[in-house]
Every structure is written in structure tokens, then in C-alpha cells.
Amino acid sequence: MDTDVFVIGSGPAGIQAAIHASRHKVSVTVAGKPSASAAAGPEMDNYFGTGHVSGSQLIAEGIRQAESTGAVFVGQNVISSSRGGDGSFRFVLDDGTEVVSKAVVIATGISREKLGIPGEKELYGKGVSYCAVCDCNFFKGRRVVIVGNESEAAISAEMMTGYASETSWVAWDMKASQVLLEKAEAAGVRIYGSKPLAIVGETKVEALELEDGTRIPMDGVFIELGARSAADIALDLDVMPELDDTIKVDTGCATEVPGVYACGDVTGKPWQVAKAVGQGCVAGTNAATFVKGER
């Protein structure tokens, strides 16, 4: 699929970017799941002109507006990103669809989700890992479990079957696409549907205990919550993220790489819808004018 502007994230920042970009008569494709936005749950009282309003309501109306200007929402996460030699940007979505774009707007938000179970912090580096791609080599011939409900967990689980003697995947609220789920199953991943309760071990990981009483004897626990992080996407596009995983932008929401823009929570605090849509407007407009050669 070819698109002029590819927006990653379908919360307030990404939707506003899509509205402004598509009004400049460029093609716009939006990835991400609206329900995953930090604004999708809460009600708010501090947003201009609406009074008391639910974030979900704003998002639903925003998507309708963006679609009416021509933006296409694919409702899937990005699982890999890269820069093409011709200045294009290339992505793969959950279902394997390839997207090629001329400009990118990173509007993923930032992950606030931590597993927060006993043993997680204490055994970090002693069997607990947050990066399967980084640490797969250290678990050759050992037993591992992947923890997470979305695409990153699915991809990590399938990949780990090439290294580990036994790969399990704990997903208590499965949101990974059917395609990724089937790939993991075909690779021999054993799937558990109960929530993790504790990571057990003294000096190294020995087991993962689940809420339903299951105890999975284990050498490694890979925590891969949510979709691919903004920091990873940025790195793949040659944008160096900050240490707190935010992405530095200038007043035009441009990153250090021409054609790559960022907006919303991913650029730092305040984590407010008002700031997200303000930056979304700037990022979307500038991404469109970049595509048209006006920047």
C-alpha cells in the first residue's frame, strides 16, 4: 500500500494530524488502535469548547471527521519500520500488509503500562528481559515465556521458538491479530490465558506463576506489553529517542530526519489532549507540505 503521509497512532494527536494532512490533498493512512489511546478511557473537563466530554466520544467524532477528508484508518499496529534508500519509509502491519510512505507522523503516545508483579524488578537481567530481539541469544536451548497481549508479544513468541527449547506465551486479554496468533501457534508456542501473578526465583528466574494457579517452570521471562514502542519505531527510522523514550521535535514537530514528524504524548509532557491536537495540527500540516515539496 502506498500513501503520502503515514500516521502511526490513532489517538487525538494522530487523528488531528490526519485531518490537517488530508486537507492538503495528500493521501493519508493511519495505523494503530483507537481503543489503545490514553484518551480513550477517561472523561475530561479541561478541553476547549466541549465542557464535560468523554475521550472516546472525541476520538470517535475525530475519526469520522478525518475519514470525511479522505484519511484511511487501518486499525492495525505497525510491527516493523525502515527507511528505504530512495527516501521513502517502509512499514509492515499486523496482518503482513506493507506500507510505503513519503512522510511519517509518529503519534503513538507513550506506554504507561508496567506489569508490576513481584519478582519483575528484582530479577531484571537475571532472566527477566524487556527486549526479546536483544536477548534471545542468551536463551538458546532454555525455557522462556513471553508476557503480553498484543503484536510485540506475538512476534517475540514466534521468534523465540528459533532459540528456546520451550516457548510459552501468556496473554490474558488477547489483542494480537489472528495472523500473528496463527504464526505463533504454528511455530509451536504454548499459549496460556491467565494473568501473571509473580515471577519466582532467588538469584535467577525459576518460574512464572499465573492467577489461575498455573506455575510455568522457566529460565526467562520476556515482558513485551503493547504494540511496538515509539522509541523502537523512531530508531528504525534513524531518529534517536530520548532516554525517557520521548521523541525530540522542533517547533514544527519535525525530528532530526527529514519527513519524520512526531506529536502528542510521545514528544513529552504535558500529557493533555489540548497539546496533542495542537501538535497534531502542526505535524500533519508540515508532513503534507513536505510531501508536496513545499518544505
Next chain:
Amino acid sequence: MVTELNESNFDSFVESNHIAIIDCWAPWCGPCRRMGPIIEEVANDLAGKAGVAKLNTDENQAIAVRFNINAIPTLLVFKDNVLVDALVGLRPKEDILAYVSGL
């Protein structure tokens, strides 16, 4: 440029530095790529005070096994040829400098 270590020079590097800090990394590891420039700065700031080097764990798996590395980036910290700590995960330059000054 930070020295790259391997099987042939690892031990001699650790032995020849009162304090040695080894950044264990691999090319496909995102957090390691972010650690790279930080380690370059740490090496400059600690020039003459500590030896700072890098170890590609993919190419030197025996050393990774020897020091029980299970996650990268990991900073192996040696003092007088004895491993005193393994700091796991991405961290800012200031934290590394503060840690070294406390050794």
C-alpha cells in the same frame, strides 16, 4: 573511539585498568544503540581514570556466558581485576559517572 574487546584482549584490558567498564551490546539491540553515544561520552569523561570498552556479545558469546549475561545492554564493572557489578539496562551518563565516582 571506544575500544572493542574480544576473546583475545578482554582479560588483558580488565587487568591493565584499575577500573574497567565494559559495555556489552549487540547490533540489533535498540537500547544498546541508544547506549552507544552515552558510552562514548563516558569514555571521554573518564579518560585517565577508568578504562571504558565495548563487547559485542553476539561475536563473543563465551565471555557473555562466563559473566552470566542474560540481558543487554549490561555494563560490567571491574575494580582491580574483580567483577564488582553488572548494571543492566539503558541509563544516563550522569548515573554511570556517579556510580564510578563511588567505587
